[in-house]
Amino acid sequence: MSKQPEEIFNFSATSDACVKCGKCIPVCTIHNVNADEVTSPRGFIDLLGAYQKGKLELDKNAKDIFESCFLCTNCVDVCPKALPTDMVIEQVRADIAEKFGIAWFKKLFFYLLRHRTTMDLLFKLGYVFQSCGFKIKNELNSMTPRFPMPIIKSGRLLPSMTKTSFLNAHKEELIDNGGKRRVAIFIGCLGNYNYPGIGEGLLTILKHLGIDAFLAKEQKCCGAPAYFTGDFDTVDYLAKQNITYFEKFIDEVEAIIIPESTCSAMIRVDYEHFFHDQPEWKARALKLKPKIFMATEWLQHHTHLEHLLASKGKNDTLVTYHDPCHARKMQGVYKEPRNLIGQNYTITEMSDPNQCCGFGGVTMQTEKFHFAQAAGKPKAAMIRNTGAQVVAAECSACRMQLNNAMYEADVDTLFKNPIELIAEALEAK
Numbered sequence: 001m002s003k004q005p006e007e008i009f010n011f012s013a014t015s016d017a018c019v020k021c022g023k024c025i026p027v028c029t030i031h032n033v034n035a036d037e038v039t040s041p042r043g044f045i046d047l048l049g050a051y052q053k054g055k056l057e058l059d060k061n062a063k064d065i066f067e068s069c070f071l072c073t074n075c076v077d078v079c080p081k082a083l084p085t086d087m088v089i090e091q092v093r094a095d096i097a098e099k100f101g102i103a104w105f106k107k108l109f110f111y112l113l114r115h116r117t118t119m120d121l122l123f124k125l126g127y128v129f130q131s132c133g134f135k136i137k138n139e140l141n142s143m144t145p146r147f148p149m150p151i152i153k154s155g156r157l158l159p160s161m162t163k164t165s166f167l168n169a170h171k172e173e174l175i176d177n178g179g180k181r182r183v184a185i186f187i188g189c190l191g192n193y194n195y196p197g198i199g200e201g202l203l204t205i206l207k208h209l210g211i212d213a214f215l216a217k218e219q220k221c222c223g224a225p226a227y228f229t230g231d232f233d234t235v236d237y238l239a240k241q242n243i244t245y246f247e248k249f250i251d252e253v254e255a256i257i258i259p260e261s262t263c264s265a266m267i268r269v270d271y272e273h274f275f276h277d278q279p280e281w282k283a284r285a286l287k288l289k290p291k292i293f294m295a296t297e298w299l300q301h302h303t304h305l306e307h308l309l310a311s312k313g314k315n316d317t318l319v320t321y322h323d324p325c326h327a328r329k330m331q332g333v334y335k336e337p338r339n340l341i342g343q344n345y346t347i348t349e350m351s352d353p354n355q356c357c358g359f360g361g362v363t364m365q366t367e368k369f370h371f372a373q374a375a376g377k378p379k380a381a382m383i384r385n386t387g388a389q390v391v392a393a394e395c396s397a398c399r400m401q402l403n404n405a406m407y408e409a410d411v412d413t414l415f416k417n418p419i420e421l422i423a424e425a426l427e428a429k
Helices: 011-017 029-033 041-052 060-066 074-078 085-100 104-114 116-133 189-193 197-209 224-229 232-252 261-277 279-291 295-302 305-310 325-331 335-341 369-386 396-408 418-427
Strands: 134-137 142-145 181-185 211-215 256-258 292-294 318-321 390-392 414-416
Touching (some): 011 041, 029 369, 041 060, 060 085, 074 325, 085 224, 104 224, 104 232, 116 134, 181 197, 181 232, 189 197, 189 396, 197 295, 197 305, 197 418, 224 232, 224 261, 232 261, 256 261, 261 292, 292 295, 295 305, 295 335, 305 335, 305 418, 318 335, 318 369, 335 418, 396 414
Parallel strands (some): 181 256, 256 292, 390 414
Antiparallel strands (some): 134 142
16 A cells, blocks of 8 residues: 555544545445435535534544445455545544443453453353343344344344354364474454354365365454454454564464454454554564465465365356455455355356445444345345355355345355365265
8 A cells, every 4th residue: 555654544644645536335235225415425525524624523423434444445446546445434432432431342352352361151052041042043143032132133143153163172282284384363253153164174184185274262352343343452452462472373374264254364464564664563463464265365376275176077056256345345255255166066156246235333233233234135145046055155254144134135145154165075975
């Protein structure tokens, strides 16, 4: 990025640079479900400029507007001036959090993200008692509430809990697959606690490739949920913990591979933005960056996995691929998962695989869930129209959102991370 931090986070400069061409409007996720000029990219940055110039009070109405953005980056992707609308909104949310505070349930969630031991314990208890309050749908790794609950919409599909997290399921920190090469795995919170098949699939792939797997057991949450909510104290803590930990082993591994686009984008891209005013930590984050990869990206370009998969032949499963916003638009990763999956499965593209699924972060999934539901409906329809048995995306946030959207629309398609599909192909007889 050519812009300096003082330019990026100058709301007035961003607002003044907008030429109001309107190219962002048709692709804006929130504007498509709430057609109001204020909840559009040019509306957001116009209001941000007014706020910085002292012409707009950061009141509850402004708070509601700035919290309505999905941060999908579609607007940045099409903007002729590449205005960083997502980044300035992330910054103003820190001002919002400072002025209005953070809701109790978000504080609790972010506390758990800071304290993995407590999280481990709560998830174990949750696994034991989840069937009391939820109907479990094992085929979807999901569950629905049996009765009305605070924050949770009735009938909503949520990720179910596992008996043992992925990281805790393996006592050894280093899994020896031959010793010639070694990578570290950053699994992400949803992959660790709710969808452990992703991590197990990654271990299967590395076993077939003869690459040692270092399970970075002291990893913390990447910080993305707190970053998108404006809890910068939590982001600061988690990011510094991760950077310090990664530095201890980074020279001993070829890469840190991450099968989650949001986690990868946070560590690889957003740490740099977050530490724009902390030069030492920004430099440390940038030093790690060359070894941070999305899993399919690294497997495609740095191993012989493609040829290994080709030797297995194709099966008759039809797969459609959804492009997570944090993969394609933020990291340019979209060909790699398709290429690897396409060796063994038939891929049928939906009408707009690049359209945001509507996850949008913690606030969107709680206080503004009606927007997330509205954004999910067209994606569910696209998936149904492909006739695919499986929809894949390298993102567990998308998995959570799309599973709920498909459940509400009665779409009979399973969601699998591409890593899971690849592992299944390798293990097929």
